Amino acid sequence: MTAEAVTHPKGVLDARSLNRAALARQLLLDRADLPVPDAVAHLGGLQAQEPQEPFVGLWSRLRDFTPGALDAPLTGRRLVRTHLMRRTVHLVTAEDVLAWRSRHDAMLRGRVLGTYRRELAGTDLDELAAAGRAVLADGEPRSMTELARAVAARWPQAGPRPLGEMLVAGLIPMVQLPPRGLWRTRAGARYAPVASWLGREVDPPAPPGTDPVGAALVRRYLAAFGPAASADLRAWCGLAGLPAAVAAVRGELVAFRDERGRELLDLPDAPRPDPGTPAPARFLPAFDNAVLGYQDRGRVIDDAHRGLSVTGARFVLVDGRVGATWTVEDGTVAVTPLRRLTRSERAEVAEEGRALASFLSDGAGDRVVIGTASP
Known part of the structure; x- marks a missing residue:
């Protein structure tokens, strides 16, 4: 390289x-030897609206990754789950949400309004923000629904969903608290202001x-x-x-x-490897920014399959490009090729798939099934 x-x-x-x-x-050519917070910082965050997906994203990028290496900085408040880029939930470092959130404010409000412009017509957003902060002043985390219901009497025409989304995604810098986002944990999204969770307000606008x-x-x-x-x-x-x-x-x-x-x-000194550099098979989680982080996604995925990138499909990179999708059920990783794979490619995908199955099952299994591409 x-x-x-x-x-x-x-x-x-x-x-x-x-x-x-x-x-x-x-970090998909060679797994990196990085602490999880450093990897998340380097990547500018991982898309994380599906709470378990970042575990696979980090497993595919970091050598000897274990689930506890993500759980610990989440509970230790070094990493947070928050609405940020594109108004989607991202896993980012505490430092980045504090530094970046104000720069995203206008975009976040605009995107919520773009979805609920009719419902929120006539709603004074400054008043709504003040009402939401008053509810949260007792320090208790709340779900989006609980927060919306607490202010709904003031804006009955808007409805709870628009009010809740505007409060948690657009008006008040918020984080989703653990146990949501911890390994194998099913938990609803409960929110607290960034300032109360991290102990300081986000940086003011420039x-x-x-x-x-x-x-x-x-x-x-x-x-x-x-x-x-x-x-x-x-x-x-x-x-x-x-x-x-x-x-x-x-x-x-x-x-x-x-x-x-x-x-x-x-950047002048950033890596630009020889195009002949081998690219190992890699399993990506749903909505991974390696695919979604570009307007022109052609460097990673063919136009014929681009629509899959917004449906929640999980991809397998084969020779560096999206060559298959994958699912997991009862400890078995099932791979569906999007093109005909060569014998060596199938063997490489199978080997990486077995390692993923073992990771997902804590070593209890390593079963992989690879299908046949549709004609």
Whole structure:
């Protein structure tokens, strides 16, 4: 593996070069020897609306990962589950939610309003936020439904679901408390303000005309996903107003083109492996950002299968690309190929699948069934 870009003489990175770069940044070429909080920080968070999925995402990325290595920083308040990028629940570090949340406020409110504009018409959002904070002032965590019902008398026309989603995702920086998100734990989402859980308020918005968080997000995104276009950055975080942040750090970056002519930016010393670098089979959880973190997902998944990325399908990477889906039931990992796999690919997928089955069953089983691709 080399840190030098393998490019066309005109600075064009082909699809395979972009694929290998993405895998390297996502810790999917070689499992990393990192503590879980450091891995989560490097990745800019893991999508986590399905509470158990981050365990598979980290198992596929970290050497000798055990479930307790995620449970401990969740209960120890080093990691939190919160609505952030794209208004989806992400597993992020405490430091990142404190630093990033204010920069996401407008996007989060806008996305909730986009869903419930009619129901929330005429609702004073500042008053709603104040009412929600008053309910939470007693320090007791609440479910979204409990919080909504506590303020519903003031806004009966809105209905509990819109009020609840606006409070927990749009207006008040909140975290979902353990035991939700712990290994093999079924628990409803109960919320507490970030400030009460972490002991300090989120960082205030930057002064007008400055955007240090936006600039930091550009750097962090490229470290985990680059080389990438500005449209990819926005697809990952959902934020508007990032062109100025990109412009502010452009002098630190290097530029390439993809085969469609799009400009791709990157950190100069970030890994860009040789496109011939072998890519081992890897099992991804539902909604993994290795796929969802781009506007142009073609570096990882074929257009014919792109729709699966938003349905909750779990993917198997074969030679670095989505080549199959997988499910697990009664300790058996079932793999459904999306294309014909070669004999060596099937053997590699089977070996990795057995290791995953053993992880999911605490070593009690390692059964894998691989189907046949549809014609």
